[in-house]
Ligand SMILES: Nc1ncnc2c1ncn2[C@@H]1O[C@H](COP(=O)(O)OP(=O)(O)O)[C@@H](O)[C@H]1O
């Protein structure tokens with residue numbers, strides 16, 4: 023049998039994932055038993071109503087929390103067994119994040135914020151700055167590079183957040199409700215930007231949303247109800 027094409031190889035593999043949270047004397051089962059494979063270059067949407075377990079799943083996939091049971095692999099690395107230090111290093115080297123609340127550092131300019139992932143990777147300052155500025159131009163913020171987050175609109179801050187997430191070309195970009203604080207027009211702009219980057223750079227993105235409008239951008243839609251996958255839809259991309 024021939025090797026599958028690169029975009030058909032899984033980058034994220036989840037087996038028997040369960041997550042419980044203690045809550046007083048009780049236990050909340052946020053994820054019951056999740057098996058999931060996400061292919062390289064895919065835009066995967068984790069979809070469901072509030073409380074269905076989307077953020078919990080994202081947090082286990084990105085190594086932000088430890089599963090109660092089961093395994094999570096990213097690019098073959100068993101992240102569910104890594105120590106906190108190994109995880110922190112793995113996240114900096116391999117993962118990117120877009121946050122609902124943008125999470126730009128208020129004391130840094132847009133260019134300085136965007137350059138952060140390269141700082142962690144030991145890239146020299148002039149090179150970091152040039153890369154961050156090129157990326158900011160690309161997201162239409164050429165006129166805001168030396169502005170501070172407080173001087174930028176929500177949409178502009180989120181575009182800077184996207185530039186930061188993709189700058190170092192991480193293996194996977196995670197986004198939990200990235201347009202949750204934006205109006206509908208800005209939501210479309212931001213989603214097109216995220217998906218444009220994912221496609222141009224052939225980058226895997228895992229996106230959490232409760233909004234069916236956003237799920238249409240995905241190649242793979244994973245629907246959660248009560249901590250369980252109830253449906254998985256995979257779209258074939260006509261243009262690559
Ligand atoms: N840290 C926590 N402690 C206790 N329960 C939690 C915690 N995080 C999430 N939960 C519970 O797990 C379930 C799934 O939550 P979550 O993953 O945040 O859902 P979603 O992102 O789909 O809205 C909910 O019942 C929520 O109350």
Ligand SMILES: [Mg+2]
Nearest residue numbers: 076077078198
């Ligand atoms: Mg959530």
